[in-house]
Amino acid sequence: MHVVYPAVVAALLFSVGVYGVLARRNTILVLMSVELMLNAVNLNLVAFDVWLRDVLHSGQVLTLFVIVIAAAEVGIGLAIVLAVFRTRKAIELDRLRELGEP
Amino acid sequence: MNGVDFWPPSTLEVVFLLLGLVAVGSALLVVTTRQLVHAALWLVVCFGALAGCYLVLTAEFVAWVQVLIYVGAVVVLLLFGIMLTRAPIGRSDDLDSGNRVVAAVVAVATAGVLVGVVVGGFQHAYAELRPGAGSAEELGASIFRNWVLPFEALSVLLLAALIGAIVLSRTDIKGRR
Amino acid sequence: MIASLVVVLPFAGAVLGLLLPRHPHGRSPADNLAANKRAAWFGVVPTALSTALVGWLAWENTPSTSVLTKIDTGGIAITVGLEVAELSVLTAMLVGVVALAVQVYSVGYMRGESRYPSFSAFISLFTSAMLLVVFAADLLVLYVGWEIMGLCSYLLVGHWWEERANSRAAIKAFLVTRLGDVGFLFGIFVLGFAAGSFRIADIMAADIPEPTLVLATLLLLAGVAGKSAQVPLHTWLPDAMAGPTPISALIHAATMVAAGIFVVARLYVLFPQPTLDVLGVAAAIGMLGAALAAFAQNDLKRVLAYSTISQLAYMAAALAGGARDAAVFHLVTHGAFKALLFLCAGAVIHHVGSNLLGHMGGLRRSMPVTFTTMTIGYAALIGLPPASGFFSKDAILYGLERSSSPIQLVLYGSALLTVGVTGAYATRAWLMTFFGTGKIQALPEPAPGTAHVFDGREAPLSMLWPMGVLAVPALLLGFTDAGEFHLAPAVTALAVALLGAAFVYVIWRGAPERDPARLLGPFRDPCEQAFYVDRLYAAVFVRPVLALARGVVRTDDDVVDGAVRATGRATVGLSGLTRHLQNGNAQLYVTGVLAGVLLIAVGAVVLG
Incomplete structure (x- = not known):
């Protein structure tokens, strides 16, 4: 297996995630895009772990850790989104601009 | 460098590329679809394809964890979020912000830079696949021998996230005045 | 060896006179009298000892040189040393005798004056500095004494500084002599670098080309004219009479003003x-x-x-x-x-x-x-x-x-x-x-600077x-x-x-009854004003310099400070423009950050 293939797939996936983060209004969609980016990283980690044959399996172990952290992140993120929705009645990012310069 | 040609591709490579294509394609649909729930469903497809990629790369355990946690838990969580924020079900045209064109430019540029760098850097790298290298046995041994401490720290982190999420979502806990 | 004692003794007297007389502290008239008494001992005894040692040197009459240390400067070394020769012993004798007389005289003249201790200490310091000039074996050591003399002159002329005219006179004396001293210092540099040594003996023995000598000695002459009150730098001396009379006797008649002549005589072969x-x-x-x-x-x-x-x-x-x-x-x-x-x-x-x-x-x-x-x-x-x-x-x-x-x-x-x-x-x-x-009529109130009331004795x-x-x-x-x-x-x-x-x-x-100066007729006024030299200097130098100073102040206020203030205003104005970018849309911020990261990455790849 050429390492270039998973690396390129991961790069494309990451870029798609970047687009989602920058272009989507709905906060939940932005969270999904962040998940895409994290998965791109995971793919890279696994591919390089396989390529380098790491004795400690650090790539795959780190992938597991990232998955765990991603789960926690989604949990917290959704809680925040819900809190925001409860107080503002909106989760559209471009409507949440109280911190902007008047 | 080690003389493995790109052409003809091996069967595994063909499978991997097809799965990757599915993953990238469904990811694109996630960020472009006009229906919120469809986005979550396309995300399932994308994660599933990625799990397939992991399988091809001999990382079985990671693949199953991916299916369990991402497909099983994260996506369900996201669907709950969609439901709780009373998002419109069905087509809605205002899911994209006015930032779309700039975002597209930045994303394409990111892709260009990353792909360019990756292709330039790993052109000749070739990974010999060894079945069983990512089995639950191997990974379990590795985690509980070499990565115990980060693992325990991570469990504390998870606990903290759990409590944090509960505190954030309950309405009867007021902040200190 | 003896010469160094001669120089150090009055210096020690000055240090003691500055530090000790006011112990225990007190400001009552009785305390003042006690302090003055102690200060008088600190002033008179070292000077007397020093004068006696000079007398011994004169009796011994053997030229000698003693070097304490050589200070390496990276360039030309400075020799800290003293040289005893006929000329220096003669001048030192004069300095010692006059200084001793003035110290004793001041005890009576400054009776009851609350600042007498510092006064006598400064006289001691001055004596030490003058003796250093007289005995110095190195031009830079000589210059140290030369400048300390100028400082003491300033301090002592301004002794009654409560009167504004006195402090003005002190500042004038200081500035005018300093003007000459700049030339003096550069003259020393020229001589030192031409001869490769600052030792007077080496410089006199060195083979220095005539143009260099003319330049160096003309520069030295500026310092000499300043210290010895020669035309055209003489204007400070009449004003310096604002100081107490013993100071005029010691510094502005017998010793410091003679230092200029002494230096020319000391380096005479170079001129x-x-x-x-x-x-x-x-x-x-x-x-x-x-x-x-x-x-x-x-x-x-x-x-x-x-x-x-x-x-x-x-x-x-x-x-x-x-x-x-x-x-x-x-x-x-x-x-x-x-x-x-x-x-x-x-x-x-x-x-x-x-x-x-x-x-x-x-x-x-x-x-x-x-x-x-x-x-x-x-x-x-x-x-x-x-x-x-x-x-x-x-x-x-x-x-x-x-x-x-x-x-x-x-x-x-x-x-x-x-x-x-x-x-x-x-x-x-x-x-x-x-x-x-x-x-004679008693003045109603003795102003500072004009000594004391008439007592008829x-x-x-x-x-x-x-x-x-x-x-x-x-x-x-x-x-x-x-x-x-x-x-x-x-x-x-x-x-x-x-x-x-x-x-x-x-x-x-x-x-x-009438002043014989009327003999001068129409020339009396120009003579009394010393031929208007002061006014000429005021018109030619002082006023333009003051105008220039005012210009500098204005430039500092308007241009330099203005630039600083303008920087602040420009920053505020520019931030008023850029703050419109802060519209609260977090996505825009992230877009900017990512675009920047991308640019940096591209730059690193392309340039690296």
């Missing part, structure tokens, strides 16, 4: 003819002009100040004419008799309560001792036999007569004329002080003793060099001086 000619021209103008100015002054101390300028110009003329020994001889005798004159003037002012000649008169009966000693001083100043001035002036005139200098005629003519004018102004001051009718003993002691060398010092006596110039000078004196006497005799 090429062109420099000496410049010195000669300045001296010729200075001696006659200052003597005329002295004739028109109404303030006794200013008369003596202009007289000092004139007499110093005499020595400078002698140096310019090649008569170095005569110049040194006159330096010593002048130091003695001018210090004496100042001390006597201090006693008179102490007695009368005023500096002005118009307030004096008929004092010969109430102050017999002062009258006698001051008469000796005036006789020496005029050059009457057998006083010391007669011999030293004769030596100078003889030297000038024989001189091979290209401006010999100017020097000789000017010197002879000055002898006449000197006779005239000395006689005038003498007559107006001690003869005629008494016009002769000065205290501590003031009379130094006067008496100084009168001896003023009268007899001339005989030490009587072997070099030449009759013809002596008779000429005596005749001219007597002519001037007799002229004034006749005028005064006609109307004792």
Whole structure:
């Protein structure tokens, strides 16, 4: 297996995630895009772990850790989104601009 | 460098590329679809394809964890979020912000830079696949021998996230005045 | 070894005098008296010891050099060392004796003054610095002493600083001498780098090309003119009379102002003819002009100040004419008799309560001792036999007569004329002080700077003793060099001086109430104003410099500070523009961050 293939797939996936983060209004969609980016990283980690044959399996172990952290992140993120929705009645990012310069 | 040609591709490579294509394609649909729930469903497809990629790369355990946690838990969580924020079900045209064109430019540029760098850097790298290298046995041994401490720290982190999420979502806990 | 003790002893006295007298602290009059008493011991004893050691050196009479250490500077090393030679011992003797006399005299003059301890300590410091100049074996060491002298002069002239005019005079003295010292320092540098050493002996032995020598000595001459109050840097000396009279006697008559002449005499072999000619021209103008100015002054101390300028110009003329020994001889005798004159003037002012000649008169009966000693001083100043001035002036005139200098005629003519004018102004001051009718009136309140109220008695003993002691060398010092006596110039000078004196006497005799200075007619005002040099300097230098300073202040306010303020305003304005980017849309921010990261990555890939 050429390492270039998973690396390129991961790069494309990451870029798609970047687009989602920058272009989507709905906060939940932005969270999904962040998940895409994290998965791109995971793919890279696994591919390089396989390529380098790491004795400690650090790539795959780190992938597991990232998955765990991603789960926690989604949990917290959704809680925040819900809190925001409860107080503002909106989760559209471009409507949440109280911190902007008047 | 080690003389493995790109052409003809091996069967595994063909499978991997097809799965990757599915993953990238469904990811694109996630960020472009006009229906919120469809986005979550396309995300399932994308994660599933990625799990397939992991399988091809001999990382079985990671693949199953991916299916369990991402497909099983994260996506369900996201669907709950969609439901709780009373998002419109069905087509809605205002899911994209006015930032779309700039975002597209930045994303394409990111892709260009990353792909360019990756292709330039790993052109000749070739990974010999060894079945069983990512089995639950191997990974379990590795985690509980070499990565115990980060693992325990991570469990504390998870606990903290759990409590944090509960505190954030309950309405009867007021902040200190 | 002994020379270093000579220098260090007064310095130690100064340190002790500054630190100790006020223990235990107290501000009552009794405490002041006790502090003054202790300070007087700290002032007198080290100076006396130092003078005694100089006397031993003079008796031993063996030239020697001692080097304490050599300071490596990376360039030319500085030799910290002292050199004992005939000239230095002679000058040091003068310095020691006059300083001792002045220290003793000050005890009486400054009685009850609350700042007497620092006063006497500064005199000690000054004495130490002057002795350092005299004995220094290295030009930079000499310069250290030279600058400390200038500092002490500043501090002591401004002793009664409560009066604004006094502190102004102190600042003027400091600035004008400093102007000359800049040239002096650069002269030292030129000499040091030309010879590759700052040691005086090395420099004198070095083979320095003539143009370098002319440049270096002309620069040195600037410092000499500043310290010795020679034209064109003489204007500070009359104003410096604002200081207490003992200071005028020590610093501004006998020692510091003589330091310039001393340095020229010390480095005499280095001075090429062109420099000496410049010195000669300045001296010729200075001696006659200052003597005329002295004739028109109404303030006794200013008369003596202009007289000092004139007499110093005499020595400078002698140096310019090649008569170095005569110049040194006159330096010593002048130091003695001018210090004496100042001390006597201090006693008179102490007695009368005023500096002005118009307030004096008929004092010969109430102050017999002062009258006698001051008469000796005036006789020496005029050059009457057998006083010391007669011999030293004769030596100078003889030297000038024989001189091979290209401006010999100017020097000789000017010197002879000055002898006449000197006779005239000395006689005038003498007559107006001690003869005629008494016009003494007690001033209502003694202003600082004009000493004390009239008490109708002769000065205290501590003031009379130094006067008496100084009168001896003023009268007899001339005989030490009587072997070099030449009759013809002596008779000429005596005749001219007597002519001037007799002229004034006749005028005064006609109307004792009126100032003989009226003899000058329309020239009286220019003479009294010292030919408007001060006003000329004010117009040519002071006012333009002040205008320039104001311009600099305005530039600083408007341009420099304006730039700073404008930077602030521009920043605020620009941030007013950029803050519109802060519209609260977090996505926009992230887009910017990612685009920036991308640019950096591309830059790193392309450039790296």
